[in-house]
Amino acid sequence: MHAHLEPSAILADLNEPQRQAVTHGAGPLLVLAGPGSGKTRVITRRAAYLVGTGVPARNILAITFTNKAADEMKRRIEGLGVARGMWVHTFHALGVRLLREFGELVGVLPGFSIYDEADRLRVVKEAMQACGVRDVLLRPEAVQDEISNAKNKLQSPAEFAGWADTFEQRAVARVYEKYEELLRERNGVDFDDLLMRVALLLRGHADIVERLNIRFQHVLVDEYQDTNHAQYLIARYLSERHRNICVTGDPDQSIYGWRGADIKNILEFERDYPDAVVVRLEQNYRSTGMILQAASALIANNRRRKHKDLWTENQPGEPVYVWRFSEGQDEAEQIADTIQRLHQGGQAYSDVAIFYRVNAISRGLEESLRIRGIPYRIARGVEFYNRKEIKDTLGYLRILINPADQVALLRIINTPARGIGKTTIERLLATAERQHRPLLEVLRDRGVQAEMKGAGKKLAAFVKLLDQIEQAARGPVSGAVSAVLSLSGLEEALTKEAEEGGEDRLANVQELVTAARRYEEEVEEPTLADFLYRIALVSDQDQVDEKAGAVMLMTLHAAKGLEFPVVFIVGLEQGLLPHENALMQSLDVEEERRLCFVGITRARQRLFLTHARQRMIRGVTLPRAASQFLRELDQSAARFEDYSREPWDFGGGRAQAEEEQADPDGFVALHDHLPPEEGQRPLRPRAGGGSKWNHQRRRSSEFGDEDDVRIINAAGEALQDTSVYADWKPGTLVRHARYGVGQIVWIRPGSGQTRAAIRFARHGEKTFILEMAPIEKLQR
DNA sequence: TGGAGCGTAATTTTT
DNA sequence: TTACGCTCCA
Numbered sequence A: 001m002h003a004h005l006e007p008s009a010i011l012a013d014l015n016e017p018q019r020q021a022v023t024h025g026a027g028p029l030l031v032l033a034g035p036g037s038g039k040t041r042v043i044t045r046r047a048a049y050l051v052g053t054g055v056p057a058r059n060i061l062a063i064t065f066t067n068k069a070a071d072e073m074k075r076r077i078e079g080l081g082v083a084r085g086m087w088v089h090t091f092h093a094l095g096v097r098l099l100r101e102f103g104e105l106v107g108v109l110p111g112f113s114i115y116d117e118a119d120r121l122r123v124v125k126e127a128m129q130a131c132g133v134r135d136v137l138l139r140p141e142a143v144q145d146e147i148s149n150a151k152n153k154l155q156s157p158a159e160f161a162g163w164a165d166t167f168e169q170r171a172v173a174r175v176y177e178k179y180e181e182l183l184r185e186r187n188g189v190d191f192d193d194l195l196m197r198v199a200l201l202l203r204g205h206a207d208i209v210e211r212l213n214i215r216f217q218h219v220l221v222d223e224y225q226d227t228n229h230a231q232y233l234i235a236r237y238l239s240e241r242h243r244n245i246c247v248t249g250d251p252d253q254s255i256y257g258w259r260g261a262d263i264k265n266i267l268e269f270e271r272d273y274p275d276a277v278v279v280r281l282e283q284n285y286r287s288t289g290m291i292l293q294a295a296s297a298l299i300a301n302n303r304r305r306k307h308k309d310l311w312t313e314n315q316p317g318e319p320v321y322v323w324r325f326s327e328g329q330d331e332a333e334q335i336a337d338t339i340q341r342l343h344q345g346g347q348a349y350s351d352v353a354i355f356y357r358v359n360a361i362s363r364g365l366e367e368s369l370r371i372r373g374i375p376y377r378i379a380r381g382v383e384f385y386n387r388k389e390i391k392d393t394l395g396y397l398r399i400l401i402n403p404a405d406q407v408a409l410l411r412i413i414n415t416p417a418r419g420i421g422k423t424t425i426e427r428l429l430a431t432a433e434r435q436h437r438p439l440l441e442v443l444r445d446r447g448v449q450a451e452m453k454g455a456g457k458k459l460a461a462f463v464k465l466l467d468q469i470e471q472a473a474r475g476p477v478s479g480a481v482s483a484v485l486s487l488s489g490l491e492e493a494l495t496k497e498a499e500e501g502g503e504d505r506l507a508n509v510q511e512l513v514t515a516a517r518r519y520e521e522e523v524e525e526p527t528l529a530d531f532l533y534r535i536a537l538v539s540d541q542d543q544v545d546e547k548a549g550a551v552m553l554m555t556l557h558a559a560k561g562l563e564f565p566v567v568f569i570v571g572l573e574q575g576l577l578p579h580e581n582a583l584m585q586s587l588d589v590e591e592e593r594r595l596c597f598v599g600i601t602r603a604r605q606r607l608f609l610t611h612a613r614q615r616m617i618r619g620v621t622l623p624r625a626a627s628q629f630l631r632e633l634d635q636s637a638a639r640f641e642d643y644s645r646e647p648w649d650f651g652g653g654r655a656q657a658e659e660e661q662a663d664p665d666g667f668v669a670l671h672d673h674l675p676p677e678e679g680q681r682p683l684r685p686r687a688g689g690g691s692k693w694n695h696q697r698r699r700s701s702e703f704g705d706e707d708d709v710r711i712i713n714a715a716g717e718a719l720q721d722t723s724v725y726a727d728w729k730p731g732t733l734v735r736h737a738r739y740g741v742g743q744i745v746w747i748r749p750g751s752g753q754t755r756a757a758i759r760f761a762r763h764g765e766k767t768f769i770l771e772m773a774p775i776e777k778l779q780r
Numbered sequence B: 001t002g003g004a005g006c007g008t009a010a011t012t013t014t015t
Numbered sequence C: 001t002t003a004c005g006c007t008c009c010a
Helices: A016-023 A039-052 A067-079 A091-106 A117-130 A140-152 A157-163 A167-186 A191-204 A206-215 A229-238 A289-299 A328-344 A359-371 A382-386 A388-401 A406-412 A422-435 A439-444 A446-451 A453-472 A477-488 A490-499 A505-522 A528-536 A586-600 A628-632 A656-662 A707-722
Strands: A029-033 A060-064 A087-090 A113-115 A188-190 A218-221 A245-249 A277-281 A320-327 A352-356 A376-378 A551-555 A564-569 A603-617 A620-623 A638-642 A733-736 A740-748 A755-760 A764-769 A775-777
Touching: A016 A039, A016 A277, A029 A039, A039 A060, A039 A067, A039 A218, A039 A245, A060 A067, A060 A091, A067 A087, A087 A091, A091 A191, A091 A206, A091 A229, A113 A117, A113 A406, A113 A528, A117 A140, A117 A167, A117 A188, A117 A406, A140 A157, A140 A167, A140 A191, A140 A229, A157 A167, A167 A188, A167 A406, A188 A191, A191 A206, A191 A229, A206 A229, A218 A229, A229 A245, A289 A320, A289 A586, A289 A603, A289 A628, A320 A328, A328 A352, A328 A359, A328 A564, A328 A603, A352 A359, A359 A376, A359 A551, A388 A406, A388 A453, A388 A477, A388 A490, A388 A505, A388 A528, A406 A439, A422 A439, A422 A453, A439 A446, A439 A453, A446 A453, A453 A477, A477 A490, A477 A505, A477 A528, A490 A505, A505 A528, A564 A586, A586 A603, A586 A628, A733 A755
Parallel strands: A029 A245, A029 A277, A060 A087, A060 A218, A113 A188, A218 A245, A320 A603, A320 A638, A352 A551, A352 A564, A376 A551, A564 A603
Antiparallel strands: A603 A620, A733 A740, A733 A775, A740 A755, A755 A764
């Protein structure tokens, strides 16, 4: 039936499976796309192809996870000559759109505010307080996680309460109920609501599902491996009738399980849709043979996956470099040196990326890069919108759209300082609570103002200010932002601050005005509400700008979907990657492995995996073992090089040669010889260079690597006898203020810092510094 | 009322 | 290390 289609640009240069996916007609389609296999190309071509076969663009819905991916897809589809009008959204943006249309059916009123992570935590704390749940008992963050998980599963507070069997869970259930009540009062939704409410809407309203099914004849979902239950349901409902659902993804790149993403969704797609056509994209166009080989070998260690045979016609290229260092600083220095050398050899800075598991690692790297004058950028876009001054400004705007938004109101009521203090605010809150009226209404109440004497005058002035802003904000969005800045006094306060030589936070808020202008130009019908929604949905990943002319630093999570000619992954150490929290449950190690796999497969030509034998994190230096993932790589695709100094001969330990031979990880100790770099100077050896650390004697308590542990323990036992922890031994029962009763797994004394690992029934094993942690020994 | 300074506590990834 | 919350002081 597509005979009239010319083999146009749409089908040009596609390989066979790609072609098959693009030209698939009606019915469910699963595209299992390995890294670098041209997945985005397939999706965009498929969308264009569908339009070519007569499907109106506006009847196609494409769903992505990040705004960046959505924008990219739009751009490319338009580049293929397809008219605008296709629905290309993130799940969350789609949620906003549908809730603005149908939200009232699920208790979301027009003008609703989106509560971000920080806002929502405030509300959780408030709910905990209202329920009398003390935050020393249950961390607000943990409660928030539980609520989030419940929402992902569409569990209402009542349903959650039904499940709860422990004391803590019942407490969470109460908080959850209160939390929902507070959000409802304020007409606020959190990120999870954007999905959950839509899923509930679709579940409860067959007529709406029907309407939307007519609207969306084809549904395409990208990164399907990252969908959670709510997203799964949304995709399902939206394609219920026509069953034209095309999902693309890769189980091996599922890295958001901790946030509720369910890898089962993609693994069991064929069970959900028995007639699904499955296409595997296994040819990799991105990486060298060696890199791909290492990645394949690593991921083969996972059980929960769908087998794929990744292959490439690319050159084998250089081996994957695995570098070992004595400590984190060395690692950072050598990486910076290497980047500098690569740059001198003609490699653009923007060709290089450094990935790490946790943000905390970036500091040392930044330092080393800065010293050398190497430009770098950190992918942390949310940061901008999370700045205090930005959130303050947005607070004023949020109130305009949603007068019930109490979080925003409390934020701005005394920012900048206008003499409305804690006591006044507390009285207002009490009144609002007692009379069941919105805070803003109470604030506007002349009677209330009169009661408050001096403070009341200030309240009246504040109310007047809000009215003025409202007047001024009737015009264009950027005008509204400027009006807030000038009228509220924020501008004045920030100017003063800037003049006094502080951080230039004025520039940041001015940037917000620029962002508003840009928004006005981009969108056909700009509105303040829509502008705020967009800002609320900005994420880290959206801010990754590969063309910035700078080395990119980012977490492994943020790296998904990107590619770079040169990639460094740092901190490949047990406890860091895989992360220690994941090591507690063996299933999570698979996700850590996938995370590593994602990082590795971002590299096109050169890949460096590094680890240090000890690393300082949060001011504490700890010994670190090499990551198990380094052992799981295809060893023939890797080259192990040891740059660490004086390999562990302290106190007349083993000879160096012995150490080399005994090295279980197969590292080559580097003394004078260095890794080959085509046409370039070899690396400078750090070892013989009289580095500043060479002569520094480390305290033995900082070590703990295998054999060294014995030495420390011997020293430790002597120390232990006299310490308060003398009778704390493995097996001893203790109580932690938060985690409850646990049992000591191991205990290791040090100078003023006794470390111990304690296993808890419900929280797994955790390591503490006993002197610092709220831990007591159980009597008897 | 507001700010500074202190002590304390804990530490992942973020649409 | 750092961030937050609390108290105390101006």
